Structures are given as C-alpha cells and as structure tokens.
Amino acid sequence: MSKKGGGDAVKNPGAEPTLGYVGAQGIDPFQDTLRRLREAFKSGRTRSAEFRAAQLQGLGRFLQENKQLLQDALAQDLHKSAFEADVSEIITTQNEVDYALKNLQAWMKDEPGSTNLFMKLDSVFIRKEPFGLVLIIAPWNYPVNLVLVPLVGALAAGNCVVLKPSEISQGTEKVVAEVLPRYLDQSCFAVVLGGPQETGQLLEHKFDYIFFTGSPRVGKIVMTAAAKHLTPVTLELGGKNPCYVDDSCDPQTVANRVAWFRYFNAGQTCVAPDYVLCSPEMQERLLPALQSTITRFYGDDPQSSPNLGRIINQKQFQRLRALLGCGHVAIGGQSDESDRYIACTWTVQRFCMGKQRPRMEVRDRAERGPDRAQRVAVVNQMLERTSSGGFAGNDGFLYVSLLSVPLGGVGHSGMGRYHGKFTFDTFSHHRTCLLAPSGLEKLKEIRYPPYTDWNQQLLRWGMGPKSCTLL
Template sequence: MESAHKEDDSSSSSNPFAALVDCLRAKWLTGKTRPMEYRRTQLEALGRFLEEKKSEILQALNADLRKPAFEGELADISLVMNEVNTALNNLEYWMADEHVNKNLATTFDSAFIRKDPYGVVLIISPFNYPFYLTLPPLVGAIAAGNCVIVKPSELSRCSAKLMAEVLPTYLDPDTFAVVTGGHEPTARLLENKFDYIFYTGNNTFGKMVMTAAAKHLTPLTLELGGKSPCYVDSCCDFQNAANRIAWTKFCNAGQTCNAPDYVICTADTRERLIPCLRQAIRCFYGCNPQESPDYGRIINDEHFRRVRALLDCGQVAIGGETDESDRYIAPTVLVNVKEGEPIMQQEILGPVLPIFTVAGLDEAIKYINSKDRPLAAYAFSCHRKVMNRVLACTSSGGFCGNDCLMHSFLVSLPHGGIGCSGFGKYHGKFSFDTFTHQRGCLIRCMGLEVLNSVRYPPYTEKKLQMLKFGTDVRRWNPCTLL
C-alpha cells in the first residue's frame, strides 16, 4: 500500500514502524473505519476471538503467570466480553450526533457535537493482565472508529504471541496490527506520530511515553499504578474484611495494579485483623499455597527478586516463604513496617501486604494525603460516616467501600488514575469517549442576514446591546444566600 503520509522527521525513513503507521493512516483517511456496520463487524470479531480461543487464552495466561483458569476466565475473558457487549449494545447511541442548547442568536441553526475518531492510535499494555488490560481499550478504539496498533508486554510472552498471531486473523489487518518486542522496539514505535496513545504500566516508562507523545503533541491516557491504601476501621466484620482483602491482594500472585498496596489501621485493629487474614489465606490456598492450583506465580526472575527483597522490611507475620526456581512467593503479611522502608515507598505488585499502624482515622487520612494520589482507595467499616469521611477527605482514581477491586468490574464506572497514578478514563462508554474527538459543530442558515448585521461595523451601542441580548447566558437563580 502506498503511503498517504510522510513524516517531517528525516529519521522516519529508517524507522522500522514508519511504513506500518503510514499504511494505517492511509487506510483511515479512506473512511473505512467510520461506518457503524464496520465497527460492529470488528467488535463482533473480537467477541468471537474471546469465545473461540478461550482455551488458548487460558493456556497462555497459565504459561506466563501460572494464572488459574478461574482468574483468567473472570478477568481476561468475561470482563472483556462485557466491554464488547456493552459497546455493541450502545454503539448507535454513542456515535449519534449530540444536539446541544442554543442561544437566541442561533435559534434557527443546528448546533451539535460530532463524535469523530482520532485516527491511528497506539495501545501499550502491561504483563499482569495481558488481555484484560489490552482488549478493553481496543474495544473503545474500534468502537470510536480508529485504526489501531497494539503493543502487548514482552514479559507475558505466550499471551503476546497469541495476540500477534491470532488477533489479526479476526480483525481487519488493513486497520489493525500487533507489534511485539521489548524496550527498544517500543521506543522506536513511539518515535512515530500517532493521533492518540493509551499506555498502561509503570510510572517510569509512563514518563517516557509522555515525553515521546509531547514531541508530536499527541494526546494520551496514562493508566499507572501507585500505592492504593486500604483503611480498616476498628468497627467492622474482620473476617469478611480479611476475606475480601486477601482475595484481591493475592489473586494473580499480587500482580494487580489497583489491589490494596497496604493496610492502614490502629495497632488494636491490626491484632484483630491478622488472625482473620491467616484464616482467609489458609481457606483459599491450603496450608501450603505453593501446592495450590489456585495460586499464581511472579512473571519473571527479575520481578521475583525485586518482590523478595521487600520481605526484608518490617517483620513477617504471615507467610514469607519463597522459591526462586518456581518464582513462588507465599501470600505474605508484614507488620511493624516503617514509613521510610522500600515496602512503603514503591508499588509492590506482588503478594506482600504490609500493615502500617496509625493512632486513628485522622492520622490515617493525613498519611494517605501526604503521598501521591493512588489509583484506588479502600475503606472497611460498619459505620457509613467513617466510609464517607475517607471518601470525602482523600483523593484517588477510584474508591471502593467494604471491598476492593469490585468497582473495576462495573463498565458503568470510569476507571483511571489521578496525579501520579495516571490520567484519563476508560471502561464502557468512557473507553469510547477516550478515543473520540468531540467535535463542536454549528451549521447556520444562509439567509436571515438582517439578524447577523448587528455584529458588523459600524459598531453602535444599540448593536452591542442587541448582540448581547442574543448571546448572553443568564443565571437561572441570581439570589445568593448570605
């Protein structure tokens, strides 16, 4: 295919991905991705991929992360299918022009928001949920009418290989491509001009993505991580809280970006919570979690060593066993951790849960607010006023009370970070909106020039007052309570 776009940068001729990006842009300029039926066809094909390749997807997840089929089917298949079905159910409504209110001066005109695709978009995804963190943004990009390049993580090799080899047999290769490889290919890919970039991953590489996007003034979404706090109140059902915290923290061997990164509570609450956490872990994974078919593994040796080093912080209250040959780290709870230790300074992304003690709720809120704003905040309490206090007095990408992660299961809620945990939202319609340029449009009547004459010179006070009368926005209720 002959390129319809040439990069201004002379280095583009040597960039290994320049031709691919140019071909996709040329195809996008033909308008192929814009019709609703084309978008439906691609979304339905993605749904067939999830259904027909379910076994291969689960095998790839198991090979990469020893992920249990239960967790793989729930997150990487079922939740993604929810995104596909939501888009298919609502696509016509999402795509429709949105007519807006008009002022007196534009009474006879048509004012609306047109939902335009950006063009050629890039989706870069991480290793921990290879399909769940790749395909929902892809759903939004396709639904919005874009051409897409997907770059899965090289760390989840089997999952990336499956996407690279099989997804293009379902989706239109004229408008969709998968690029594989490590850091160097990703850096070269980012040298190209995209119309939107969606990145999920760590903060360090997120800054590199943002720098690359800035070169071309490319808009982007960053889905990062951070240290999501979990406040446990002295008044709660401790076993229920422990069950929910343990499942969300230790599923996928702790490699979940919005899992609770640490529990924050009083010393008395900690002493009541630890036995319940021990009971939950034993109930979930047995006396030896390494033998449990329901417990995953760390993605690679480097991450294993990184997480294992965090066990030197504080004191081990539960777990702590490791096996490097198996990349196994037991579900672990640490106590007596200090604020300056690495476990409280970096995102853990592993099955290690530190419990940080404070004097009470006020100190917990003060500590949370002294740190970067996290991807999620959690609170457990039988008192709604405590829950509301944590919600009102902290800031985070998302919030869930008396549970963890479950807010991410709702396609009706936006998912995304704030501050250092990222910016931009997706899931459901939020994914469509992310990959859509909302184009403000006004189409005016060609006649009635007498109405326009009030804005033409020569200017007079009477013309100004008439124009202001036709364009001013007035308060509905100007009364102010003192």
C-alpha cells in the same frame, strides 16, 4: 467479513513476526505498516457503523473461539487459574465487546447542543469522530484485558489501531500476535512486537492518540514522546491503594475481602490494596484472621494450590524477595525461585507490586476518626478528605468490572478514563459543529460594524444565559 484475511503482526503485511530497530542504514521496521494504516484511515474505510461492528464482532469471535488458548497462555505466563482468567480477562473483555455492539449506533449519534437567542435558527451539535491512527501499549499483569479492552473502544470509535502487547507475558503475546490479526481487517489493524528498544523506536512516530498502561516511570517516557507531536494520551499508571480498617469492622470480614483482593493474580494488580491503616487493637485482631483466611483459601501448603498465581518473571521475583529481608515478617515469607513462588506475606515494608502485604498502624486516635464511628460516616470522611482515581467502601476493586463507571487515575496514577462508553469517548474527537442558515442576513447585521451602544446592549441580552427563557 472473513476472519482469515486478518491484519499483520509484524513490520510488513504477511511476514512472520519480526523485531527490529533503526540501525546504521536507517532501516525503520514500522514505517510501511504505519503508512498502510494511515492510508486506510484516510480512505474513510473505518468510519461506517457497519465496518466498526464487523471489527467488534471479529474480536468477539476471537475471544469465544480461542478461550482455551487464552487460558493456557495466562496459565503459562502467570499461573492463572481458569477462574481468574475468565473473571478478570476473558469474560470482562467479552462484556465490553457485547456492550459496545449493543450501543454503537447510539454512541455514534450527534449530540445536540443548546443555543442562545441569537442562534435559535442555527443547529449546534457534537460529532464524535475517530482520531485516526492510535497506539495501544499494554502491560503484562492482565495481558488479555489490558490490551483488548482499550482496543474495543478504539475500534468502536472508528480508528486504525497499532497494538503493542507486553513482551514480558510471552504466552499471551504470542496468541495476540499470531491469532488475533486473523479476526480483524488487515488494512486497519496491526500488532507490533518487541521490547523497550523497539517500543522507543515506535514512539518516535507520530500517532493521533496513545493509550498506555504501565508504570509511572515509563508513563513519563510515553508522555515525553507524545509531546513532540502534540499527541493526546491516556496514561493508566500504578498508584498506592491504602486500606483503612476502622475499629468497628469485623476482622474476619476484613480478612476475607482484603486477602482475596490482595492475592488475586498473585497480587500483581495496580488497584489491589497496598497497605492497611488501623489501630494497634485492630491489628491484634486482624492478623490471626488473615492467617486463618489464607489457610482457608489456599490450604496448608499454598504453593501447591491451583488457585494461587506466580510472579511474572525472575526479575520481578528477585525484586520482591529482596523486600522480605527489609523488616519483620508477620505472616508468610517463604519463597521458591525455581517456581517464581512467594508466599502470601504480611510485612512492615513498603509495598511494591507482588504478593507481599505490608501493614501500618494508626497510633493517634485522631487519625482514624471518632471511636466506633458509624461506617457511613467513616466512608464519607474518607471520600471528603482524600482524592483517588477510584474508591471502594467495605470492598475492593470490583468496580473495575462495571461498564457504567470509568476507570482512571489522578495525579501520579495517570490521566484519562475508560471502560464502556468512556473508552469510546476517549478514542473519539468530540467535534463542535454549527450549521447556520445561508439566508436571513438581516438578522445577522446586528453583529457587524459600525458598533453602537444599542447593538452592544442587545447582543449582551441575547447572548446571556437567561435570554432563551424569555421567548
């Protein structure tokens, strides 16, 4: 498949990127594109393994051939270093593509189901079918990863896709809109642009699945819109990520790991540690270690460090800087509006996405478990007494890079899961299928009226969970 005959990034095939909304004359900028994609799906074009693999290969070429372009866009949007761009965005997404290509045939295979005694001659299996036309709405904080990793699963599952990158990360949005469509089939894929107004208009249309990553506030809007059409959703939302530090921990090790995960991507990570729970004694040991770590990571002048990112825009900068005056600043606190720079900061105020790092004390010894508890016991206690979408003991959110485990929230932090095969399963309808022989009608007569006690007893036995073991 040629990479030049790609999908469009606008409301009409072949046009330049255009934004719009339904006005007084009833113009719908998305209608033609959505109709075209639905027609392509109904034609069966996306269902073959060969077509799906070709789309994934095109996505892989996009990542390989435009690595520098993506790095430049991420530097423009978030001041991301090449290291952070590769580790958290480009390499991670490429791994997803490679993994899907390697396992696509196995994922697509029907899964057999077990039967009871009366269905021993029947065939029962689960077929993984594409939903149809799916919508992926991505955020700005990881604008490559969080738009393309869901896309990998959607393409692998055989869907037609509408991709909505964030308008806030403008550099990356431009690359996704103008370059990515060249690598994918134009009849089955489209990028749409715009802000909240255009997204709201887009959500008025019926989709067969919606995958949203963003805030709980907007997640409620997406779910409300989906409910009008009974559309299933995955919601990857924000959440709180407390970090408990036991007195038995080495404060320098804690400082190294907490600081790296906290200030990675300028703190704009939904699974970054939010606040620390520790005893007053550990607090006194931890703060100097953190100050030393920040200096070692980013130098005496962190603002000049090429390894420290920036806040995405002025709106977020103003919101975060306002928090600096809400309490005592223990570390950092400096800011520069012209550079969207906020220093690596520890304060006592509540966390909001950004580089500020609040801290909390656990004053009651009972709240932090047995004194000098063994680490395994502490970890087990946390697992047993808490619920969360993910958990890390003695480390941070590196589990998000693993393809063998799912990423997803619980409760206020969202619903659904993805990464690796979990993304393929998310974008696949698992259809239960039963194939019974057309003959052998005499064997079926036991289930027909008139019902007798003997029939009822025999059916109860034959349908029981232990009946299969009696053969």
